[in-house]
Amino acid sequence: MQIPFVDHTFDQSDPLKSSHALASFLFPNQTLDASDLDVKTLAQGTTNSRLQLFKVSLRAASPALDSAVLIKVYGDGTEVTIDRRKAPTVELHVHKFLAEQGLSSSPMVRFTNGHAYDFIPGIPCSEHDVAREEVWRVVARELGRWHTTLPVVEFDHPQMSFNLEPSIWSTAKKWLDAIPARPQRSTANKDELREGLSYLSEKLLFSRSPPDSMVRHSSTPVLVRTTFPANESVKVLGHGDLLSGNIIIQENTGAGGAATVRFIDYEHATYCPPAFELANHFAEWAGFECNYDLLPTRSTRREFIRAYLQASIAFASVGSHSREVTDGEVDELMSQVDAFRGFPGFYWQAEKSTGAMDFDYSGYAEKRLAEFWAWRKVEDGLPAGSVPSFLMGTYLPPPDLVSHRLAIEGLDDDDLVSSGYFPSWYRFSPVRSSQLLPHPARVTSFTLALLPVEMSKLTDMLIKRYVSPFLDSIGADVVRKSSRDIKLLILLRFIRLLGYGGTTFVLALYLNAIGFRDDQVGLFMTLTLVGDLAISFALTYVGDGMGVRLTAIIGALLMYAGGLAFAWLDNFWLLLLASVAGVINPSANEIDPFKAIEESAIARLSPAEARNDIFAWWTMLGMLGTAASNLLTGYALNVLQAAGMAKVDCYRVVFVAYAAMGILKLLCAACLSSEVEVIKPLRILRHESRDDGDEPLLLAKDDQEAVPRRYYGGVAAMTEDEPDEPPSPVQPKSKSMFTPSSFSFMWKLSLALAFDFIGSGLAQISWLTYFFTREYDIPEDALGSATFAAGIISSVLNLASSPLSRAFGQVQVMVICHTINSISLLMVSVPGDKYLALMIFMFRIITRELDNAPRQAFISAGVLNEERTSAMGVVNMVKTVGSCLGLYLTGLFAGLDRFWLAFMVAGALKLVYNVLIAAFFWGRSEEIRAEGDTLDE
Incomplete structure (x- = not known):
């Protein structure tokens, strides 16, 4: 069925003239003047006054013929509910399809701001x-x-x-x-x-x-x-x-x-x-x-x-x-x-x-x-013993209302009142109609019954007024209401960093204990980071293809195998292989090739407006895992050594615990549902000119660009000037990592991040603790306690990033918080007083992750849904390369006895990052590709 199109805008102020312009389509095979038409404005048929209906009929026509048509005109603002970007509209697609199935009248013509169709005779139904x-x-x-x-x-x-x-x-x-x-x-x-x-x-x-x-x-x-x-x-x-x-x-x-x-x-x-x-x-x-x-x-x-x-x-x-x-x-x-x-x-x-x-x-x-x-x-549940919900409110209804409602539902003395339909009687408690006492005793009975309900209401009021706003401000309610998969992904990171903290703490000590020289230890750490870079590069391309669940399971198994290998082997190259495959982390930063896939899944499962909160908790609980691991590892080493165990064996226990974290991570990864996987948005396509049943009914969103735009919805559409014809074959497209707009976003971001991560490599926590121990002779246990306390404060303070982002914007929070932290790093080596220097050092630790959650949410929103794993992988690779280069440069500065210069260069590089981010993205909307729950527009 072809619906002709007329380049005509219906003028609602002069419906007769506009109707006459369409007369040849409304009443074909007739030559009509405007005086032959009778046009009436209809009020029924729509609840939206921005959609106007006109009934057009012939003045001279016999009533028995009932030759009338309806003209529907779309007013201003209706493009939100009627997708006028596609011609004809979804409504007209459906209308045409219904007409073909004999379920509606036939559409006759469409024009720029509406369409016309045969009038259906009959009487509009009333509410009664x-x-x-x-x-x-x-x-x-x-x-x-x-x-x-x-x-x-x-x-x-x-x-x-x-x-x-x-x-x-x-x-x-x-x-x-x-x-x-x-x-x-x-x-x-x-x-x-x-x-x-x-x-x-x-x-x-x-x-x-x-x-x-x-x-x-x-x-x-x-x-x-x-x-x-x-x-x-x-x-x-x-x-x-x-x-x-x-x-x-x-x-x-x-x-x-x-x-x-x-x-x-x-x-x-x-x-x-x-x-x-x-x-x-x-x-x-x-x-x-x-x-x-x-x-x-x-x-x-x-x-x-x-x-x-x-x-x-x-x-x-x-x-x-x-x-x-x-x-x-x-x-x-x-x-x-x-x-x-x-x-x-x-x-x-x-x-x-x-x-x-x-x-x-x-x-x-x-x-x-x-x-x-x-x-x-x-649905959230009423208190036990509560009265019927239609009795709840600011007043008690008259007794006859109760009896009237029960009578309508057809209940007798033996019926327990079951679920009703609307708010006044959604759910009844087991109150029988025979228990409704005469007035006023009835009122007293209901008043007593309402006592637990009113106490519940008071509790709810206190929670809503004081507790809920606070929890909302830090994103706790968002995480609580998030899907099980998001909670599991957050838990996976916590477990992973709980394992990393201990291995990072003892890695250099263990390698030295089993006979490796200092230069071998440095080479080992560098090669480990290079190996992680290679895995990150591979997973950037194949991670989503493998699936998030499978990738997480493989990562957990490798973590288990790597921990056991370190506990039982002492060969340099075998340990290097185990370190790369088992993702033994040589730095305080999380350089993990599997991290990008988890970040991508969280971004995909999270609504755009909730990502800041979810990433803030994701970051905070990960930092808490690292801090807890450091504390537990130090305590365990002291206990084991006090019991007479050799140092090298104590270190091996830490790697056995790391393997156990791998098993725990495996169990959590196996609980992930298929909802974490990438699903391409789909649109229904159907072409009615073929009846052999062999045509594709659905095409993935990636393939739609090759299909003429006239195809949309449940039925085929018509272009304005072309007749029905089968869609052209879908041509294969070359697959690239990013679309042009995403590529532009990613190269700018990667350039800025390169400066940041090189600075991070120059100022690793391990180097900073070594600097304070050497320059100020601060005891290791005191420095460790200060670092732990600062880490705990940092993990909690990280939750403030979400409300700050909502108030000022993601980019603004990223730049301002990171600038403050960069300046503190720049000043770490300046003071001659060890206490002032230690305070600056702790401030640096406390504020170092404050920009992390907004940055992750910003990156997630900057690319398409199917590009997120690749984007996170690219960021991870830049991070690894930058850390490697930074570690190498710090070694050079230390060898030249210019340790302090490394931290000043690190702070300066991080300030360059802030300048570039502000220059590239300051005016960019934080919801670049906003999603409500899971669909990319």
Whole structure:
């Protein structure tokens, strides 16, 4: 079906003139003057006054012909909810597809700011009509016809719900991403909505997916027709906005003279679970006044779902024997619908918050959002012994309201009140209707019952007012609500650095104890770093291809093997091999080839607005692991030597403990889910001109550039001047590490980081401690205690980087904090007083990681999702090369007895880094490629 395009902008101030300009398409084969047309503005059919409807008919036409068309005009601001960058719009794609399946009228013409289609005769359904049994039964049947006639998408990976476009998840994310550019909501409310979407996805998407061991993971969803009832992995093409006004009743047109219905207004059509479509429709029964007494009762919902399933089975069984729906199937879908009851209110408010809708009837948006919060309160659990939730609030309702609500639900004395549908009666406690005492004793009974609830409310209030703001400011709540995989990745780093701290502490001592000369020890450390560089280079290319889980498991096994090798071998070259493969860290910095892959996975799993917080905790807990390892290693060595164990054997115990950390890391890595892996965003493509069933239904995002832009969504689109034709074959593209924009970002960043990491190599903690011991004769135990205390303070202070980044920006925090630290390094060797020098040294340790979390988040946002592992790998390689060069230069300065000069050069190089970062990126937005949960736009 080809939809012609006219380069015409519909003028809403003169609809008659604009309609006449389209007359040859609206009424073909007729020559008409403007006086022949009757144009009426319609108020029904949309809740958004920025979308205007006009009904155009012929004045001289017979009423029996009912030859009328509807013209839909998109107003300003609707590009947020209607993607007008692609022509025609998603709504028109769906409309054309529905018309081909006999589910809607036919679109006739499109123009620059709208389109026109055949008018569907009938009576718009009212809020009271939709509750009539003869109406809702045919609505259930028509909904079943929609969901079985149209192809559905099925996949078993929950993350793909955000990658599928359009879907309720990707659409909700798109709306929330559009909010920051608009002034309608405060920053707090924007963050609140984003956190709400994260909560919904955790409750309804990830927690409801099967365990990894029970599913067959695929990176490509499949567009299929399915039998009903469908499982939760199936996403149907739903209407998305089935309010009463979008239902047209057509009397006496169905089989046997019964009424039928048609659905109109497809701008919100989207892929969704059937349960969401049903929950959304039930919510619309309350109307724009949110009169919850109009909502369907539990028994009505059950019968509606039964009728829907029966119709779905019947339509899916065309040409074969149908069957009766079972009670178990009804119960299962009803349970799914109840689980989704909080989503519609949130979904509507998300769209309203974009500012693209000019509609708010009596605070409708706030009432709908309140439905979500009420549902969420129930999901989070009410105190035991609480009264029905519709009795909770600032006042006790009249006793007859209680009896009225119970009567509506059809409960008797023996019924335990079960889950209801909306905020006024979401969940009942085991209070029986026979226990409702006469007034006023009834009020006293409820007052006593509310006592534990009010105490709980007081506790909640104190937590929200004092504790929650503090936890929010340091990102603790973000980490708590993050996915299990993010928590495991943070734990992996903690375990890894818990092992590194001990081996770094004793490495030089152990090598010297087993007979290596000082020059061999220096060569050993340098070659170890070079070996780590080679592994980093390899993993930069193949890390994501291998998979995050597999890479983490291999790293854990190598860590285990390396620890055992150091405990039992004493050959230089075998130990060097074990040091490289087992990632034995010779420096205080974390130079780990596997670190880049973990950083990339964390960035991919974290929403853009949460990355600062998550990386801050990732850094802080890693530093805490290093500090704890230093403390435990020193204590263990003292205990073992006091027990009479030889020094070299004590050092070997440390490497055995390192191997044990490898086993612990292996167990954690095995618990990672498939969600940590890179998944290419997908878009559904379907070309209707072929019927052999062999064409690809889905293409990865990387392949879309080779496909004409007219292909989008669930059906093929038309360009303005070209007829339907098959898409050109997808040509293979050459694979490069970075796109041009990412390459520009990375070379500038790498240039700046080279100066920073050379400076870090010049001023390693091991060299600084050696300097203070030699220059000021400070005892090693006192210096170690000072270093440990400074490290603990630094790990905690690192949490301040996240709120600072939110307040001032990532680049600004990176530059300012790093400049302060660089100046302190520059001054370390200047004072002649050892106490002042030690204070500067401790200040340097305390502030050295303050810029780390913003820098990691900044790098993550600066490249595409699939480029992050490569980006982190490049940074890791620059770090390794810079550290090697810095270590070498420090040795030269020490040999020339110019130790102090090494630290001054280090501080100067780090200041150069700050200048370059400010010059390259100061004006750059911190959300370079902002993501709401997992999808790259």
